[in-house]
Amino acid sequence: MPPLLPSSTRRWHPGRDRHAVRHLPQPPRAGADPHRPRSVVVVGGGIAGLAASSVLAEQGVHVTLVEREDTLGGRVRSWPLGDGRTMSRGFHAFFRQYYNLRALLRRTDPAQRHLVAVPDYPLQLAGGHRDSFARIPRTPPFGMAAFVARSPSFTARDLAEVDVRRALDLLEVDFPATFRELDGTSASEVLDRLRFPAKARHLALEVFARSFFAHPDEFSGAELVAMFHSYFLGSAEGLLFDVPDDDYDQVLWAPLGRYLTSLGAEVRTGTAVTSLAEDGDGVLVGVDGAELRADAVVLATDQRPLQQLVAGAPWIGDEPWRERVASLRSAPSFAVWRMWLDRPCAPGTLPFLGTSGFPGGLDNVTMVHTFEETARRWAARTGGSVVELHAYAVGLPTGVDPHAERSRTSAPDEVTLRRELRASLSTLHPELDGAQVLAEEWLLRDDCALVGTGPWDERLEVETPDPRVVLAGDGLRCDLPVALMERATTTGFQAANALLARWGRTGEDVWSVPVRGLLA
Structure with a gap:
């Protein structure tokens, strides 16, 4: 067993914010035999799959990680072009609030030497002004107040028109209840209710909604409020972020693949999973014309492969759950x-x-x-x-x-x-x-999940109706105020924790920014 990580101690905090919240994994189930050998197939080698695989392998579970692409990382992967250049699916910001993602990366880079700070990420409005996030205080709500005071996007007249009562609601959030309270409300509607200044909408809609590849009218208002809380109003980690000092595969994901191999896991890239079948109290996973038997499977795939696998496995879940899977929508390209x-x-x-x-x-x-x-x-x-x-x-x-x-x-x-x-x-x-x-x-x-305005409780979550099958990924419901890469990591940890608890073993701590606003 590898040495315990710092997150196993109660005094350690994953970042600057002393109010970050440590969420313990569910306790091991009484009566389960923690020494019985267990095996899991993890479908998808993106961040969620790597997170689940790491926690499971560290607890002695035999893991087979199957990834259809030739490199790991999923939508944050990179690949060589054969002439000394590399390519990826685009820029990603590694915010300091991404506690669980950073915990995953610390397994191969304990000092986070491969993440370098960006001095600023200004926002330029066409034909207009430029906003900056540099030199903004980190402690909420002073950071937001200082940003508004300095930003040319906010004028005294604009601020006088803001609905103060609704603005204060942003300081009274309480997750996950706030997610449910905003069912059916889009990001655009949230800003309309606030009477948010027109000149400043690019700060809220272009930066946040479009980072989910969604149009503001279709993007969840609850997710927008959660990001306001995570970055502006509820966390002392600040508004700046880090970036990897080289391509994703070289400094992030290939090392994690080697780490998994060192723990006895099998990592198969360039391989697709084609079917799922039940086998007594286990699962048969179709891979390359053969079948792998496992005690459980973690489906950490993109949305369309998930829908295809579930459609071909009628034994997973009841009809209402299967309809929820089939009805998932993709964000625009x-x-x-x-x-x-x-x-x-x-x-x-x-x-x-x-x-x-x-x-x-x-x-x-x-x-x-x-x-x-x-x-x-x-x-x-x-x-x-x-x-x-x-x-x-x-x-x-x-x-x-x-x-x-x-x-x-x-x-x-x-x-x-x-x-x-x-x-x-x-x-x-x-x-x-x-x-x-x-x-x-x-x-x-066009393979990203649409984070829409539908009811929070109808979203897919980590656990499914079948105890042998768990899900992981950034498109799932997670009751913590996390998103994007951090939600992928968090649900990956939670998927592993759910299986480990059933088998009498202890899982991974999960961290988040405070789940309640300053005035909650």
Whole structure:
């Protein structure tokens, strides 16, 4: 058994905030034999699958982790391009509030040396002002007050029109009750009720809602309020974040894969799970034409593979639960365009710039070479730069040839989108206008779950009607105020904990920002 992690002690805190909450795993079930050998197949090698696999393997469970792609990390994976360059699905911010994700990464990088701080991530409004998160106090609510006082997005007249009573509601949150109270309410409706200043909506909608690849009218208002609480009003971790110092696979996920192997787990990449069948009190998992028998299975897949596996396994759950699985919706497609340019960006350019209102729906510009070592070496060798453009919730159909000829009267397509995104880059970085593209990678994907406005209690959660099957992933209901990569990790831990408790074993501590607001 590996040595206990710091999270097993009561005095240790995972971050700066002394009010962070430690959530103990459920106690081992009485009468279960903790020494009986157990085996689990984890379907999906993304963050949720890696989290579940780590906790299970550390407790002596034999784990087989199956991932259909050639590298681990799921939607935060990266992969080599064969010529010294790498590609990923886009930029991700590792916030200091991501306690559980950081606990997972500490297994291979205890000092977090591979996460480097970003000095600022300004938000640029097209044709307007720029907001900054640098030098904002960390302690709530002083951080939010200082940001509002400094931000050009808020004027005295705007603030006078805010509904103060509803604004104070943001300090009275109490999760998970707040999630339920906002059933059926969109992010746009939450801001309408607050009479949130029009000029400041890009701070709430473009940054938060679109980070879920969702249109604000379809994005959950409860999730928006939870993020207000986690980043602005309920946590002392601050508003800045860290980024990996090289590509995701090299510094994050491949080391975790090796860690799992050292614990006796079997890691299979480039392999798809095709079926699930019950076998007495166990499960048969179809992999590469063979069947693996296990005591349980963790389904930590994207939404569509989950739906396909459940549809082919009528023994899992009752009809209402299966209908909930079948009715899951995907968020609109998003685009990531990474370009290796023959010119450098201007000296002092920040790694990340959030944007709003620019042509092409540009959401951010990332200067990859300013923090990823592999990209930095390429830029130093060529004298160029590695620039990535993100457009979330573009809503274009996937699988379309971006170079195909289009009618001028046709609806906006990938060709138009790329043209507009490049024009936006020239506006923001005139020094790159006309730069030659030495290499490029274009991704258009629509495989993220839609975090919609439906009833909180009808969302899928970690445990299913069948004790042999648990779920994990960022699209699930989690009663803690966590989201995105942190929700993936948290539900991965919770999935492992649910199985371990049934088998008489102790699981992993879970941490979160305070679950109640300052005035709750």
